[in-house]
Amino acid sequence: MKEKYDLIIVGSGVLGTFHAYHALHKGMSVAILEKNSKPEGATVRNFGQVVPSGMDRKWQNFGKESLKIYKDIQSQFDISIRQNGTVYLASNDEEMQLIEELHQINISNDYESNLLTKEQCLTKYAGLRSDYCTGGLFFPQEVTVEPSTMIHKLHQYMIANLGLDLFMNTTVLNVENRTDGVVATTSAGQEYKALKIIICNGSDFKILYPEIYNSSDLVVSKLQMLQTKPQNNYKLDGSILTGLTIRRYESFEECKSYATIKAKENPDSFEKKYGVHILFKQALDGSVILGDSHEYAPAKDIDSLGFDLNMDIDNFMIEEAKKIIDLPTYEIQNRWFGMYSQCKTKDIFEHTVDENIHIITGIGGKGMTGSAGFAKHNIAKIFNV
Incomplete structure (x- = not known):
């Protein structure tokens, strides 16, 4: 010292x-x-x-x-x-419209992104379901x-x-x-x-x-995540972000159609209540990490979030993930939550x-x-x- x-x-x-x-x-x-x-x-x-x-x-x-x-x-x-890139996968025409608008914003921001057709997404991401994917937006510079x-x-x-x-x-x-x-x-x-x-x-x-x-005005967010067992002979490159993510992340709020599309959503849905959006990322051991959810409490009441995992959230995320990618196994080897703080204003x-x-x-x-x-x-x- x-x-x-x-x-x-x-x-x-x-x-x-x-x-x-x-x-x-x-x-x-x-x-x-x-x-x-x-x-x-x-x-x-x-x-x-x-x-x-x-x-x-x-x-x-x-x-x-x-x-x-x-x-x-x-x-x-x-x-x-x-450096294996990030993709946002649209599940319908509304989400496709948002990623197309974000792509144009990225051009003006001088940030590289590439629109992918449905066929390109299905070729690039093994197990991606044809009945889910409409198209994608890929960011090649991003890392995991x-x-x-x-x-x-x-x-x-x-x-x-x-x-x-x-x-x-x-x-x-x-x-x-x-x-x-x-x-x-x-x-x-x-x-x-x-x-x-x-x-x-x-x-x-x-x-x-x-x-x-x-x-x-600090609040704390509790996020639940899961990790599958290693996926044998399966490779999933980069971060896979999906339709619920497109409807949640800040960057899409700058899209001209965002407010209109958000206004149509069901405010009482499970994903709204628990702030769920579905992400996939393959870890170095071949397992796939799935997430995540968001529950909030004021900083002074952080203990009210509890130390247990809400299994309804985990089960919902698994079922939603199965609608997006057919992994060799959805057997879970690890579950956890993280907490981060943020401001309201x-x-x-x-x-x-x-x-x-x-x-x-x-x-x-x-x-x-x-x-x-x-x-x-x-x-x-x-x-x-």
Whole structure:
């Protein structure tokens, strides 16, 4: 441990880690303090896709920057990045209209996308059902990651190549400004000093500054996901996003037909109640990850979301997935949920406690896609460099 750092990050998830990454690239000394023995939040419990295609224009730009950063790191050190693209599969004429409109928006945004006919989709994606697919929109630049391992590999890379100091099992109970800098005090009584501290606490709202979160518009979303057993002699490339995703993701809200199409939906449907949309991604072991759902609670009531899985949601997702792709097996080997925080009125939660203590959280479902690009911009802003 150094006597004093330029920057301390509280929280070792993807948002905090990329703030550390960009600070290190600016020549700063950086430490990450993590309360657990390894990251346990949304960073390792997400679907594992980097999809700027699903973001609004602001975050698509951050996502495009993230893609460059991920690919640059992957060229030097394996952090599980695979450039295998993302496809949105339309199931009817309305969804086809939306992806055609998004394709035109992408052209004006200088973001590569390719319209696929029904026949091209059926050829490209094994097992895709002809009675489901109308056509697709493919984003060749987008990547998938293995969320259970990516962040650990990224930490290894940053320690070995950039000089990161990473302290696990280090719970910060207090942060304060003193005359000689900012001090983070841990549950063990250890003090870590820095010029500035950035708190990237995910959905942990009970330790540092709970009064700030309790009076904010932060909400927590609980997402359920499943993993099949390995699919023998079967390959599914990239991220497969489907009709319910087209009806949900932010980027489609910019399409001129979006509001009219959304207005026709049944507000009392199961998928509306639980925020379900169907995604597929094949993991490195050959299994296929299926998701996901969304249940919400205010930050101060996070425990109301519970710790159990709703089997009605899981069963619904499996039955919907079977209507889309005929996998060799739908036998499930793993089920889990992740939680991420987001704001009702803002795209990210940024709170300046004072000029040297900053809280950055509530990035929502944009974390894996947008953190690398956003953190680059934010470090430049915070340090005025």
